[in-house]
Amino acid sequence: MTKHPKDRATLKPATRIATAARQYAEHGMVNPAVYRASTITFPDVDTLVNRKQDYVYGRRGTPTSRAFETAVAELEGGHACKAAPSGLAAISTALLAFLSAGDHLLMVDTVYHPAREFCDKVLKRLGVETTYYDPLAGGGIARLMKANTRVVYCESPGSQTMEIQDVPAIAEAARAKGAIVMLDNTWSGGHYFKAFEKGCDISIQAATKYLVGHSDAMMGTVTCNARTWEQFKDAYETMGVFAGPDDMYLALRGMRTLDVRMERHMKSAITLAEWLRGRAEVETVLYPALSNAPGHSLWKRDFSGASGLFSLVLKPVGVKAVTALLDGLDLFSMGYSWGGYESLVVPFKPHRTATDWKGEGPCLRIHVGLEHPDDLIADLDAGFARLRAAS
Numbered sequence: 207m208t209k210h211p212k213d214r215a216t217l218k219p220a221t222r223i224a225t226a227a228r229q230y231a232e233h234g235m236v237n238p239a240v241y242r243a244s245t246i247t248f249p250d251v252d253t254l255v256n257r258k259q260d261y262v263y264g265r266r267g268t269p270t271s272r273a274f275e276t277a278v279a280e281l282e283g284g285h286a287c288k289a290a291p292s293g294l295a296a297i298s299t300a301l302l303a304f305l306s307a308g309d310h311l312l313m314v315d316t317v318y319h320p321a322r323e324f325c326d327k328v329l330k331r332l333g334v335e336t337t338y339y340d341p342l343a344g345g346g347i348a349r350l351m352k353a354n355t356r357v358v359y360c361e362s363p364g365s366q367t368m369e370i371q372d373v374p375a376i377a378e379a380a381r382a383k384g385a386i387v388m389l390d391n392t393w394s395g396g397h398y399f400k401a402f403e404k405g406c407d408i409s410i411q412a413a414t415k416y417l418v419g420h421s422d423a424m425m426g427t428v429t430c431n432a433r434t435w436e437q438f439k440d441a442y443e444t445m446g447v448f449a450g451p452d453d454m455y456l457a458l459r460g461m462r463t464l465d466v467r468m469e470r471h472m473k474s475a476i477t478l479a480e481w482l483r484g485r486a487e488v489e490t491v492l493y494p495a496l497s498n499a500p501g502h503s504l505w506k507r508d509f510s511g512a513s514g515l516f517s518l519v520l521k522p523v524g525v526k527a528v529t530a531l532l533d534g535l536d537l538f539s540m541g542y543s544w545g546g547y548e549s550l551v552v553p554f555k556p557h558r559t560a561t562d563w564k565g566e567g568p569c570l571r572i573h574v575g576l577e578h579p580d581d582l583i584a585d586l587d588a589g590f591a592r593l594r595a596a597s
């Protein structure tokens with residue numbers, strides 16, 4: 207029999223992550239099996255007609271999916287969770303579950319760009335109006351609420367420019383007017399920001415990032431509170447969303463080490479961010495965990511830690527110089543993801559419609575992986591020498 211402590215509320219977060227959903231493992235093993243199933247058979251007509259068994263059809267759940275979803279719901283502190291085949295699929299499924307023609311969506315201006323495209327293309331075609339709002343709106347969001355505002359969507363920190371939102375104030379204002387509050391909680395891994403304690407109804411993650419943690423699978427999660435669960439689950443099942451069993455297994459496997467990985471990502475990211483802040487070539491470091499950084503006081507109030515993702519604004523310099531910095535890097539690769547064990551960097555141009563981006567110099571987004579920070583600093587130091595030589 208696999209041990210699965212029952213009195214879970216008293217356990218520390220690291221213990222809960224290590225032991226969550228172990229009831230789905232069998233034969234004394236600590237991991238659940240990977241069930242690859244479409245057909246699930248029934249022993250007799252009564253069981254079939256009255257659905258008297260736990261598992262009825264591959265898409266409707268297996269012990270592998272239930273183990274992963276149960277573990278994520280416990281991590282997030284939500285009522286229940288469903289897995290989607292990518293983070294973007296999790297976002298679109300959650301929005302489609304609650305929005306209908308004629309509804310209004312308040313979407314944060316700093317949202318992950320492909321989610322913005324989903325609103326501008328698909329939701330628009332379906333007759334849903336989207337208004338983008340300033341990530342720093344806080345309780346002032348009340349002024350943007352309309353009679354038909356059905357969903358208020360947050361992402362904190364914001365994609366690329368890392369604005370920390372006052373989620374409790376936004377949630378209070380939104381819920382006072384009967385809207386549902388959704389949050390993209392990917393940056394915190396669900397570990398360092400407890401969405402439901404802060405007033406959210408739905409917490410979404412691109413599990414592709416820190417839950418999977420090893421850059422070898424795509425996965426999304428939608429965790430709901432009790433009041434939103436039935437409606438979400440019904441839409442999820444009706445639309446036929448599910449995730450592959452091998453990927454769900456990998457995501458659960460990755461989750462087991464979330465606590466130690468996040469701690470190391472944070473420690474190394476703080477070391478690098480502080481070093482970068484002292485560089486003459488750097489205008490601003492956008493990492494809320496740094497004292498005096500934008501959003502630091504809200505981060506300190508609402509988060510219990512930080513991940514390894516942050517951005518920086520360079521002093522104005524030409525494309526040739528930035529290219530010289532980036533092209534010669536040894537340890538940092540260029541790639542549009544994060545949350546894995548490897549360090550990454552990408553240049554970006556902020557795209558905003560509700561607010562103006564004030565930064566003048568080129569922007570870089572950095573993911574600090576699990577390599578030793580001294581080696582990462584040496585790599586960037588050599589990059590800055592190339593940047594200066596090419597300026």
Ligand SMILES: Cc1ncc(COP(=O)(O)O)c(C=O)c1O
Binds near residue numbers: 413424544
């Ligand atoms: C904040 C955020 N949310 C959602 C996603 C989408 O996740 P996926 O790539 O798994 O679709 C990403 C991907 O980069 C992201 O950065």
